[in-house]
Amino acid sequence: MTKSIPAKTVQAVRVGLLAAAALLTVGAAPSQAARHESLPGNWLDLTVTPGDAHSSGTPGTLLFCDPPLGHPHAAQACEELRAAGGDISRIPPRADALCPMIYAPVTASAKGVWDGRRVAYTHTFSNSCVMAAATGAVFELSD
Known part of the structure; x- marks a missing residue:
């Protein structure tokens, strides 16, 4: 029973x-x-999300700069970040970029440690070409 x-x-x-x-x-x-x-040294957790809001479910890329690792263009991204003091907004825009006037927003986000201080960056660009022109190799997360 x-x-x-x-x-x-x-x-x-x-x-x-x-x-x-x-x-x-x-x-x-x-x-x-x-x-x-x-984590030791300079590093950033980078994400690029379609749309105008950061999504916590988006997988990111961990960029290490001591030595450059974890990113398809790590050496170039780290060089640009060093020249800008780790401040993505201070990376000089690419003068030769010709971007279409198509609205397909992407949000680029970075958080991490640079020269011993915590850093964070989030910006929504009108499209991925404009993002690449403004941020150099930092958010070029694919080959």
């Missing part, structure tokens, strides 16, 4: 498991941030 478990007991167990999973997920977020914060 088998006994069935009351529906209220099953529901209580489900609620408890969901609460435990939520606490574990919240507890994991600071450890990921701490892992990035403890």
